[in-house]
Amino acid sequence: MNILVLPGDDIGPEITAAALAVLQRIDSIYGLGLKLETRDVGMPSYRRTGTTLPDSIVDEARAADAVVLGPCGMTEYPAREKGGVNVPGTIRKQLDLYANIRPARSRHGIPNALPRLDCLIVRENTEGFYSDRNMFLGSGEFMPTEDVALSVRKITAHASRRIAQVAFDYAMRRRKHVTAVGKRHVLQLSDGIFITQATAVAKAFADVSWREMDIDAMAADLYTRPERHDVILITNMFGDVLSNLAVAMSGSLGLAAALNAGERHAVANAGHGSAPDIAGKDIANPSGLILSTAMLLDWLGNRHARTELTQAGRAIEAAVDAVLGNAAQRTADLGGKCGTRAFGAAVVAQLDKSAQRLAQPA
Numbered sequence: 001m002n003i004l005v006l007p008g009d010d011i012g013p014e015i016t017a018a019a020l021a022v023l024q025r026i027d028s029i030y031g032l033g034l035k036l037e038t039r040d041v042g043m044p045s046y047r048r049t050g051t052t053l054p055d056s057i058v059d060e061a062r063a064a065d066a067v068v069l070g071p072c073g074m075t076e077y078p079a080r081e082k083g084g085v086n087v088p089g090t091i092r093k094q095l096d097l098y099a100n101i102r103p104a105r106s107r108h109g110i111p112n113a114l115p116r117l118d119c120l121i122v123r124e125n126t127e128g129f130y131s132d133r134n135m136f137l138g139s140g141e142f143m144p145t146e147d148v149a150l151s152v153r154k155i156t157a158h159a160s161r162r163i164a165q166v167a168f169d170y171a172m173r174r175r176k177h178v179t180a181v182g183k184r185h186v187l188q189l190s191d192g193i194f195i196t197q198a199t200a201v202a203k204a205f206a207d208v209s210w211r212e213m214d215i216d217a218m219a220a221d222l223y224t225r226p227e228r229h230d231v232i233l234i235t236n237m238f239g240d241v242l243s244n245l246a247v248a249m250s251g252s253l254g255l256a257a258a259l260n261a262g263e264r265h266a267v268a269n270a271g272h273g274s275a276p277d278i279a280g281k282d283i284a285n286p287s288g289l290i291l292s293t294a295m296l297l298d299w300l301g302n303r304h305a306r307t308e309l310t311q312a313g314r315a316i317e318a319a320v321d322a323v324l325g326n327a328a329q330r331t332a333d334l335g336g337k338c339g340t341r342a343f344g345a346a347v348v349a350q351l352d353k354s355a356q357r358l359a360q361p362a
């Protein structure tokens with residue numbers, strides 16, 4: 001299994017180092033045969049090559065079985081024509097990673113976590129309001145005159161149908177409920193397509209119940225009645241906003257795990273950004289990226305029908321939960337004093353402990 005590792009910018013290298021330590025240990029415990037290759041992207045790449053994302057890296061990402069991508073500090077990049085390429089956005093587009101899967105789950109004892117929250121946001125990842133990638137050619141944002149700016153939101157039946165399929169598939173592995181989110185009475189045509197496709201896909205899943213909700217009602221309902229929501233099927237921009245809200249309600253943006261997946265490729269890329277305000281201080285929470293790699297192993301396990309990969313993903317998730325359960329092992333965003341490196345080491349130690357327990361005769 002070839003895994004390409006791209007640490008990114010700011011806190012990216014710090015949290016990627018912690019996630020790599022966890023991946024290496026789970027590889028040796030479960031004998032997964034992972035081959036991990038690390039390459040620069042973002043500003044380290046720009047300083048060396050004049051671009052934040054050389055074409056060769058996109059080729060390597062395409063050739064790999066999967067990718068681990070640290071967050072990238074795009075707001076600091078030079079203009080596109082001067083080499084500042086949006087790394088995650090371009091990789092998503094080039095590898096057709098049309099599903100962005102973002103869980104948000106409250107864990108016992110985590111400060112500020114909303115109880116009863118356990119949802120999985122399935123966000124369409126290729127179109128919607130993302131002007132830098134929703135057009136075949138050119139940008140979805142333009143200025144017809146100097147004082148008028150227009151942004152085009154693209155919704156297609158094809159993309160809506162395939163993301164609905166992913167949402168209902170995940171629901172079958174969870175509590176078998178989907179909430180499909182839009183704002184159909186305002187965006188009648190575009191969200192009309194989105195919900196029509198969800199309705200069509202739902203017909204093949206008799207065991208999954210579902211409802212439609214407007215995004216504004218949804219934001220409030222997720223806070224007041226989180227237990228009503230299992231899988232949340234949502235368009236690109238609404239999904240970006242709602243998933244950050246949901247994960248913050250689970251305790252911290254630092255817990256934001258996320259997988260970007262298509263038919264043949266998947267990239268673990270945490271749901272938060274590159275946090276330049278805390279970069280280089282060994283205080284970032286690496287949980288989001290570590291949990292993203294657990295999702296990646298689960299995806300690889302399903303794709304290649306290799307149960308040990310799925311089990312390895314579950315073991316990482318259980319180890320992170322166990323470490324987070326101890327207040328002394330939490331990072332600053334969760335009210336603790338544990339550093340990034342020490343948190344990664346604690347997850348590795350927890351994996352060792354669980355492996356020893358499993359190896360002991362009953």
Ligand code: NAD
Nearest residue numbers: 071072073074075088253254272273274275278284285333
């Ligand atoms: P951000 O998510 O980086 O930070 C928001 C707040 O959350 C900050 O206070 C930050 O310190 C905190 N935070 C984020 N991750 C954390 C972690 N792991 N542990 C502890 N605290 C954490 O959002 P932003 O400040 O709006 O964006 C910063 C940069 O990230 C921008 O350049 C943006 O373009 C980029 N970005 C990248 C991605 C990606 O690579 N997928 C996604 C979103 C934003």
